[in-house]
Amino acid sequence: MSGVISISLVLNVASSGLILLGLYIIFTQKNLIKIVIGLGLADTGVNVLLVSTGYIDGNTAPIFSNSALNISNMVDPVPQALVLTSIVIGFGVSALALALIIRLFEKTGTLDTSKIRGLKW
Amino acid sequence: MNTVLWIIFLPIIIFIIGTFMLGYSRKFIARIERRYGPPIQQVFYDIFKLMNKKTNISHGWMHDIAILMLLGGTLLTLYFIPVPGFHFFAQYGDMLVIMYILLIPALGMALGVGETANPNGSIGISRALMMLAGYDIPFFLTFIGMAMLNQTTSMYELINIQQAGGFFGWGLITNPLLGVAALIALQGMLGEKPFEVMVAPHEIATGPMTEMGGKYLGIMMIQHAIAVVVELTIYINLFLGGALNWFEYIIKLFVLFTVLLSVNAVFGRFRTDDAVRFMWKIPLPMAVIGVLFIIF
């Protein structure tokens, strides 16, 4: 099944691509909502990276439903547990971010970061 | 025993010499201005007249004490200057002491004139003090140069060193720059014409002497007579090899005084800041170069 490109290479490229894309959005976009989306993207990128760490070529999911499979050809379950918490955290943070942005919008009437510069110097 | 005699008679002798010199100066200037001038003993008559005046106006106790400080200070300097035959006190105070004692009469007069509450007097005093700043720096520098050269600050030893060298030992000859600078500074110290800014009769009504009358003016003239001799003697002891006997001493006094008077007779009066600027532009650099010669 190991074609020319191995799965872990794909996963690595995908995760770093996602992270870079997410960070790029944060650096350049002026709109706050887009920045939160960028954050979400970066978060998913990291999650992909986290999952890919546990992946071993040719192994299946670590479920003990039928006793035929033994430990050796199972994927490492620990990163998957980590990803779960990380996704939850990512979700919590973006929910909080959007709530704060709504309240900020009520107060300032704009989402453009260059206009929201009350606090500087 | 003779020191006690010297202590009593020295002021009188110097007073007499001084008064004759002032009389001589009036006659000398008159001669230059092609008139006869008053008799030599005219200054005695003035002093005698002033001392017997009935009304002596005084502006307060400081005015009186100032006159006492004036005369007392000058007498003090007299004793410290080695004079031919008498140098008993010279060992108790050197040239530095003399330079500072000279300032006591100036301060006394300044306080007294300040007390008279007359702006002309105050302007005169401020000019006198500015003139002091002018001439004192070069004069002191020449003295420092001489003291460093001979490694002593006592005037009596300076005389002995110059005497040892004979004519060529004179300070004026060994380092002429210091000598000439000191001569110009002396012109300012005596208040002779180009630097006569403090007693400018036309501008500030004889400056400090405006409110002095009667015996106050008399004592001031006595003091002036002694002060002239004292200042001339300082220059003689530093640069003209001092004097061993009275005859040589009086000759040197009159010759030096004539030099100064001739300059006095022909020059107009400087403005005060020009006088100070002159003093700092000509004699001071000369003295500095003189000292540099001594160092290297």
Added chain:
Amino acid sequence: MVNPILLIIIPLGTAFLISTVAGSLKNSTKYLAFLALLANVWISISLLPQVLKHPVNVIIAGIKPPLGINLLVGPMGAIFSIIISVAGILVLLYSFKYIEGEGQSKYYTLFLLLITGSQGMILTGDIFNLFVFFEILAISSYILVGYAGDRNGFEAAVKYLILGSVGSVFILVAVALIYQETGTLNMADLAGKFASVASGKKMMIMLFFITGMGVEAAIFPLNSWLPDAHSSAPSSISAVLSGFVIEVALIVIIKFVYSIFAMTEILQYLSLVGVITLLVGEFAAFNQGNIKRVLAYSSIGQIGLILFAMTLNSEAGLSAGMMQVVNHTASKSILFLVAGYMIKMTGSYQFTDYKGIAKKMPVSSFLFVLGVLSLIGVPPFLGFFSKLNIIIAALAVGNTFNTVMVFLILLGTIIESVYFLKILQIFYIGDPIKGGVKEAPFTAVFPIAIFAVVILLGFLVLPEINIYAGSAAAELFTKIQITQVF
């Protein structure tokens, strides 16, 4: 021997308890929070003597490391948990009167969550667990910064959130890479395995971790959120944030650099960054008008100093840094808490409007003076001894780099003392201001006074502080203890 896990469970439990009973108890939820923190203080203090002998290792849920999560409490951890709980309880006491209104139970829940996060970050022995507590701490401080509900509050909270999340992305990348390379998440296990990692990879991991954690630790280029967050948060929160939250993040970096990454080359670079942070903080604070912004920039300055002290690669430097942390927590909290009531009373953030306030608020202005004097490092106060030890540690090495750094630090101190003096002069000189300005209530002044006692009488207890700080430094410096955990 009380199990250190309680230090985390009690605040967490009470936080949720408060939010559930908030409806009925209304304004008395704060006493529940007070009790929780009181227990916390008692536990952390009782932990200290026991920890000095050897670090306490707590296995959670029976699974032994490297798979299970464990708490590793060394002297550094114990001292820090004392700082957190003591500072936490005092600020809580302060906010009894400071935070009114019906939403206050939310405030106390978040406050306890913040305490849980920081305790957790200090005590945990597992890096992913560290990340989780980091997120708890971060999220609760985002909300608390915006708690005031005004325009500045929300703006600062949004900025803090976005920058904090970028930071956490970096940390998570580092955790992932660490797991990829070493296959373990336990710090003790990692310390042993990390040396075998390829140097290029090792550098990447360290880079991601330090940049990520650096955002929260307010190191120079990464601390742009701090001035806005600390100046627009309610003063009790800025006191807590400046007090120990940024120090906790800094200590985690130091712990990782010394015991896990064991890369001593980066220390000199970090001390340079520390001095730059100091200078930027002091210069930026120089002609500020808003009092809380001045204090925020001065916190940046102090963090720079602590970072410099701790990265001197010597035990003396580490213990001096620990003393400076204690001093900074105490004096900075005093300044923020006093400023809080001054703003509340005069209604203006500009300290130029507090002319002659000392006559109306004599006690708090006097405490403000004590705080300033200790922060600058004037002899009888604790600040002087910590600054002196820092400079002794710096000059002990004697190379020209350190001498130049010491001169820069002293330049920073000069600037710091000048702008603080300007503020003090405004307080004490000039005709007292009009308006209803009166002394802060007792419940506010009491905690500030205790902080003042800490810095004023610090020198009486100096030998003990030296022992504890020394042992904390030793723990970090000699990496042996951390490995024999199994």
Added chain:
Amino acid sequence: MSIVSGLLLIALAGVILNVLFYKSKIVQKYVSLLLFAVLAYLSFNMYKQVGSHFSIPFLIAGQSIGFTITWLNYYFALMITGITLLTAIFSLKYMEGKEGIVHYYTVLFMKTFGMLGVILSSDLITFFVFWEIMSWSTFSLMSTGGKEAPKSALKYFIFAVTASMILMVGVVLSYSLFGSFDFAVIHSKIDSLSLPMTGFLLSIFIVSFSIESAVFPMHSWLPEGYSNTFTTFTAYLTGISTRIGIYGIILFLFGIFGIQTVDKLVILGKINFRYIFGVFAALTMIIPTFTALYQHDAKKLIAWHSVGQGGYMLIGLASANALGISGGILHIINYLTYQVLIVFAIASVEYRTGTTNLNKLGGLIKKMPVSYLALLFGIIGLAGLPPMNGFVSKWFIYKALIMSGYPFLAIAAVIGTIGTILSVYKLIHNMFLGQLPERYNDIKEVSFSMQLPMWILMIVVFGLGVYPGLAMGLIAKIQTSLGLAVVPYSLHGIASGSGQLNMLVITALFMGGLAVAWIIYLLGSRRKHVNQYNNYAGGHFLNKDVAYNFNYEFYAAIEHVIDPYRKKIIERTERGIIGLVDAVSEYVRRIYTGMINTYAIYILTAFVITIIFLKELI
């Protein structure tokens, strides 16, 4: 219970008492006075315990707080406690009804506590701790008592903090070099240092002490700082506060580093460390005294002089031959006595007339003769004219400079003296002489409690002038304790050596001259007293509303000559530095632009910079 702990405890007790009983007037005035008297008494018989060591077991960085009594700090302790006692007596009446009395006495005690601690300390840490306490109490002392007091106090503070930071580096550097803070240990190990390092360490200490004692380039804080506060504080500060810096210089230059090591420091072959120090001292003498000419406020004029006089002490020490050093040290006590005398006179004038502006005063001699006499004694001392003590120490310094071949330093001293004479006459003339303005007609002399300190100081100034031997004994002991040659002194001056100085003979002759002049004066007839309006006015009559006084622009001509050379370099450099700090802080503040995107990009830049740095590291 040694004297040292007594001194420090009493000073501390003073602080605490004043803070606790801030309401009661009795405590402030009389208890403080009593405490100051006890302090003076204790320090007076400190000489019994010279050499004894006393230390508190409390350790800072491994060094216990230790104090020793040496002849040098006995000399300074005498001066500190003496002047504080006199100031306390003077301010009994002076501070009547003024607000801020609590602060006045508390800070006075704290300052004394700080100063006593500094001079008595036997190791660098104690020295530094008390130095900080002293500079902080000076700051708070200077920030009350006048409109611009806070601003000038802040300016002082910037200099003081820089000085103590440099001192801190010196303290810690010597700890890392010698392994101990104790003076004796450092003194014994001083030769083990390489030459450039000794030079660096010595210049650190000397620079920080020169900032404190206002040596030339770092003196600009003193004139405003000392004159904008209560005049009694001006007396106290100009008198003793800046001289603690001189104590530091003496202690480190001669006590710790030793004259041999200092002479080894030769730069560019010929110029040695002391000559550079002498040049700075010379500049300190000339420039401040001529700036004093321009002042038209009495307190500022005197403050400028206190900078100038500091130059005399330093140049005495820089000449480093026995006569010069003893002259420098003697000048400290001489200066202290006549300086405080002058400022007390100014204070009494200010107490009565309410102003120290020289252009508005005049003719007060008729109403305040005692203050006039005090000021007269003071200015004769300050100008250095014979009967008073100022002359003695100036004579030593001149003699030393000429004899050890520094002509240009000597002429600098002369220029300084002449500048002093000019500005000092302006002071007494504008305040006491000339026409008495109408508004001061009903002024009375100050009360006895203000006159007493003035009388005491007058006696001391004249006494030390005629019998300098009284102080010379103590100075000889100091010189031997610092390992320097001693001057053959006698009760009335210098007994032998190349040039004699016999103050007794000079004063006797002067009195004799006065007697002769008095006899001549009596020959004339009685004097007729007239009031000030019966005066020559070019034929015009004078009356009350004519302001017939010459006060304003008293030395216009010399100012006209000097002005082109007064480039105010110091003020311009200071404005430049403050401008630089402001610009940098403005620039640094701009980094926090408030834009989220820029903040995020900062994180990226930090990331990249660390990569570059780590790349070349590994």
